[in-house]
Amino acid sequence: MSEKRFYVTYCSRTKSELKRGTPELLYQSDRVKCFFKYFPKPRAILSYKYGIIFENEVIDNYEQKGFGQNYRDCVLKVEQVLKNYEVVFYSPRALVEKPWIKLLDDAGIYYIIIRRWKDILENKADLRKFLEQLT
Numbered sequence: 001m002s003e004k005r006f007y008v009t010y011c012s013r014t015k016s017e018l019k020r021g022t023p024e025l026l027y028q029s030d031r032v033k034c035f036f037k038y039f040p041k042p043r044a045i046l047s048y049k050y051g052i053i054f055e056n057e058v059i060d061n062y063e064q065k066g067f068g069q070n071y072r073d074c075v076l077k078v079e080q081v082l083k084n085y086e087v088v089f090y091s092p093r094a095l096v097e098k099p100w101i102k103l104l105d106d107a108g109i110y111y112i113i114i115r116r117w118k119d120i121l122e123n124k125a126d127l128r129k130f131l132e133q134l135t
Contacts, residue, residue: 004083007039011053020060025051029121035090039089044081045058067099068097079107087111 006090012029023045024036036045036055046052048064051074067074084106089104089111091097097113 004085005040005088006045006082007035007041007084007088007090008046008052009035009039009090010097011048015061018061020058022056022058024055026059026061031090031092039088039090046078046103048074048099051075053083067103071103073117074103075106078109082109084108086110089113091115098121 004040009032011023012027012032014029015026016028018025023032027045032045039054043055045055047053048067049062049070051059051070051072065106087104087114089097091100092115094115
């Protein structure tokens with residue numbers, strides 16, 4: 001397994017009113033804000049519409065619930081981008097993550113899930129130490 005890591009979380013319903021922007025500007029949930037503030041690079045967002053969005057990628061704002069017809073395209077894009085990485089998946093809410101776990105599994109991605117975002121906010125130095133110790 002590669003020692004390179006890639007950090008991902010999933011998109012949020014709470015979005016800015018911008019017509020276009022990077023994921024950090026468009027997605028406004030506390031989870032996504034925490035992700036961009038505390039997790040190291042490289043980072044990306046898993047998306048129902050795009051599959052995966054790089055942190056510096058400018059996209060159109062959108063409303064989409066579920067993958068719909070483009071699921072296979074999303075799987076292929078996630079596989080292509082993440083196949084050579086150990087993925088750290090930031091997902092504090094187990095009930096919401098099912099489609100994202102399926103996406104990562106169907107793409108054949110090895111991943112670790114981090115859930116305790118409140119701990120991360122309070123102990124950001126501990127998060128860095130924890131991430132450095134992952135094997």
